[in-house]
Amino acid sequence: MKITKVCCQGCGADLQVDETIRFATCNYCHARLEIVHDPTVTHTRLLENIGRTTEQMAGNLRVIELQNDLERLDREWENRRESFMVTGKHGHRSLPSEAGSITGGVIAIVAGVVWMSFAAGMGAPFPFPLFGLLFIGFAIFGMINGTSKASGYRDAKRSFNERRNNLIRQIEESRRS
Structure with missing residues (x-):
């Protein structure tokens, strides 16, 4: 079992993690971290930032869906209006x-x-x-x-x-x- 030293992205504390660990919580600042094991380096990524970005993307997607619904409604109305x-x-x-x-x-x-x-x-x-x-x-x-x-x-x-x-x-x- 290989132990790797990584830096917490929340507070900068040094952490030691097993190579099989994928997620961890910093003992000092309690930040939730993703442990990224690339071929050349192992590093951490804050999960809160990922979650926030995901929420923003979901919000943007909802706006786009609603705008598409609005455009579809306008097209349907033009066709229906023509029938009157x-x-x-x-x-x-x-x-x-x-x-x-x-x-x-x-x-x-x-x-x-x-x-x-x-x-x-x-x-x-x-x-x-x-x-x-x-x-x-x-x-x-x-x-x-x-x-x-x-x-x-x-x-x-x-x-x-x-x-x-x-x-x-x-x-x-x-x-x-």
């Missing part, structure tokens, strides 16, 4: 609004009523005034569909913002610790 978009008559895409859906529906209903009254007033044959009812039916369907889509968008946006703010708060907390 409505296309106008000239191909213009916009987000739905409840007020716009109701306004458009009311205008279409009024146009259907006007169609029916003009067609009936001019003495048009039987099926022509019914086109106004068909127009009113499409208007009501569009109004209900548009308001539900706008409501769904509003709820999805609120949920996205809550999740995003929660991730940002977690990132800030992880950076502080």
